[in-house]
Amino acid sequence: MLKQSLQYKLQQKLSPQQIQLMKLIQLPTLAFEQRIKQELEENIALEGGKEEEKVDTFEEEYDKDYEEQDDRKEDDFDIEDYLTDDDIPDYKTRSDNYSDEEEKSIPYAAGTSFHQYLKNQLNTFSLNDQEYEVARFLVGSIDDSGYIRRDIPDIVDDLAFTQNIMSTDEEVENILKKVIHKLDPIGIGARDLKETLYIQLKNKKTSAARKLAMQIIDEAFEHFVKKHYKKIIDKFDITEKELKDAIEEIEHLNPKPGGSYVGGNKIAEQIIPDFTIRIIDGELELSLNSRNAPQMHVSATYSNMLKAYKESKETSSSQRDAVQYIKQKLDAAKWFIDAVRQRQETLLITMSAIMNHQKEYFLTGDVLNLKPMILKDIADEIGMDVSTVSRVANSKYVHTPYGTKLIKEFFSESMTNAEGEEVSTREIKKILEMVIAEEDKQKPYTDEKLAKILKERGYPIARRTVAKYREQLDLPVARLRKKL
DSSP: OOOOOOOOOOOOOOOHHHHHHHHHHHHOOOHHHHHHHHHHHTTEEEEEEEEEOSSSSHHHHHHHHHHHHTTTGGGGGHHHHHHHGSSSSSGSSSSSOOTTTTOOOOOOOOOOOOHHHHHHGGGGGGOHHHHHHHHHHHHTTOOTTSBBSSSSSHHHHHHHSOOOOOOOOHHHHHHHHHTTSSSSSTTBSSHHHHHHHHHHHTTSOOOHHHHHHHHHHHOHHHHHHOHHHHHHHHHHHHOOHHHHHHHHHTTSSSSSSSGGGOSOOOOOOOOSEEEEEETTEEEEEEEEGGSSSOOOEOOOOOOHHHHHHHHOOOOOOOHHHHHHHHHHHHHHHHHHHHHHHHHHHHHHHHHHHHHTTEEEEEEEHGGGOOOOOOOOHHOOOOHHHHHHHHHHHOOOEEETTEEEEGGGGGGGGGEEEETSSSSEHHHHHHHHHHHHHOOOSSOOOOOOHHHHHHHTTTTTOOOOHHHHHHHTTTOOOOHHHOOO
């Protein structure tokens, strides 16, 4: 049975303006600059730079134009010219204000991709048409690390079905070894780590250490990976010095030959700090990057235009549309300026709280002086939500006297030491890293031994916790840290 009823609900919803503000807060500097540029292009009522002297009325501004151009009359003004971007020439919206004929093109280097670089080398080999097409297909199967991760039979099938090239496993294998493996960088086209290391050793100058290294890779690769050096010495009947020289040869090889190509036009991502912390007379000084504090203002032209139309006694349809359009653009401009200002305030308040909380670290630069700090600590201190602090910490950088740091790195959980004091887990990880760096590499410490050493230093943590911290520091287990 259908029935109508009234039901009251209390819900919390973010307004579109609040959502946009949160998006602005989480943007890094470069993305924030792009967002401002986009808004300046889309909103005619928003202007960048310093605000010029405002014109009191709409009529005064056009009186000035009238004095400069005798032929122009105030009645010639049509608001429709301002309501659509279609009627505005493209060059008027560009920063250089050049027309299409005057605009100058700036040449740039297109660069050569990794795969194109490899394909260009195929022209140096004497290949018939089918061999060339097979070689091109093999080059296309190489990943960015330089490996072919597919089996030869699968490649043969793909050649038949996708390229209509009938080949055999032997032919593809032959081209792979005699052509692909000869390409630069050396080691390209290998199926696994063992093969790429062997190819690179094969192309090096002949020496006793190189020959032994090739034998180790070819016949005792598993022992080498697991660092069972005693088994390798017994297997090849060699001395420890000879094994050490061979291992040194292997350590100079490139496990990812594709990564050594630098001929493209890739541009490294540039980190622009959002804050700067300086030490002046023993005190910390925080400043916001000026690129995060652009100067913007509402267009005086459109403000006066709206005022003029409101004061006008005409109420035609075009007048109402003009007023509505200008009002929307002015409201959007005012909100965006306010959102940028709120973003600046939020960034400064949050970073100031972090700086004060970690004052001892910023004064000394010693990681051991980092205090335990979680997002909730800062959120409670500044009276904001944890999500807001997270948005600031995850994507912002601060320039300190000790380098540029990601703000997220200053947050860590706490742990109680033997004296009952709360210490940061970052401090424990730093001490663990120092202990491993100072260990005897011929007899590296096990995780259990590391736990005992940390306990003796006043940090009672379990072996499993030591293993977790060691993995977070990207340090291998004791067996793989062993050196001759």
